[in-house]
Amino acid sequence: MAAPSSPNDPATDPSIQELITARPWLKHDAQAGLLLDGVPLAAIADVVGTPTWVYSAATMRCRYRALATAMAEAGLDMQVHYAVKANDSRAVLAQFAAEGAGADVVSGGELLKARRAGIPASAIVYSGVGKSEQEMRLALSEDIGQINVESTEELEMLSALAGALGHTARVALRVNPDVDAGTNDKIATGRATDKFGIPYADAVALYARAASLPGVEPVGLATHIGSQILDLAPYRDAFARIAALVEALREHGLRVGTVDCGGGLGIGYRNEPTSSPAGLAAAMKGAFGGLDVRLIMEPGRWLVGPAGVLLASVVLVKQTRHEPFVVLDAAMNDLVRPAMYDAWHGIVPLSPVDAVTPVGPVTVVGPVCESGDTFARSRRLPPLAPNAHVAILDAGAYGVVMSSTYNARPLAAEAWVDDARWSVIRDRQPMEALWERERLPA
Incomplete structure (x- = not known):
């Protein structure tokens, strides 16, 4: 009996047509080629050049509304805070602000971007293990809705700073539930060995300590167990532990009004089965439905990942005795996920x-001087000539935000598709911008 195929076995890769069929926002037209919401992507590539990120506004709206509807239909008192780290484009933030979303931020820069995009301070939650004093001052001056405290040291620092400034910070303790989400090791955040959150056994004592400190008001708990989670079982385990902690805190006479459930709902990069918003809502209701708490969730990838593509052009095809190398003008400095996570x-x-x-097997690479600058191995694609355009799918999350100028490669342009029209929302970085802020020493 043959061994089962691994998740990254090229023999199990979905075909080009299967990829398009599974994504209703994409269509194949016999004359215009690949369309995104009715717009020919080749037209964008021809006008703007490549590499270029392209986002579907309608897809983001549709997914946000589907998520919000699932929570409402489950009867949950839920506030959705978009995870800015997934894609912090001003257009993306402004659209979610228009939908009524709050923001989950992890830096002072993200906080300011969210505010400039129209998200009210009261709808911002600030997470992260290393908030600087400057960033805490910013959060306090903006009077944001909630700060998720991740350590004893941070709590003491925030209390001293808030007290000195005459502010009161609304805080939730981010608790590490010691639950393995079964995701990539580099994006797991809820195990005892991960850097995130307060150890579960310390949470009651630290919450009581927070209630006694000046300048802070403990309002609830938070948790986050990882990203790209495809199975609901880890959520159920984590939520059950947090629900038990809510009850334990209340038994000690402590008020708990909010539970931040985190994010992490995965998407089907390879058309693999994924958990649904309705399933996640049911898991939340099962754990918290009887606790009379207001819930927060922090979706990012699920909202924007499928809505984005990275357009690239073929530079050349290098023939080898193994299999051809298709060299693109996009590289790991644009989309680092395959190099960093072995992502598909x-x-x-x-x-x-x-x-x-x-089609036939090829290895798809970029021009950067790293062997890790590889997008796919033994990928079944048609023969591609120089200057042929391709779209790298599901690149709307953790794509442009993780871009760099490695190898002195300027940042790519970004385009926006909405109502069958498209526009540029960020110009390609000029080459001169790579050195214009540099100074030679005297």
């Missing part, structure tokens, strides 16, 4: 001819 992303040609041409 669908790759689809834009040309209507290429999309229906017989």
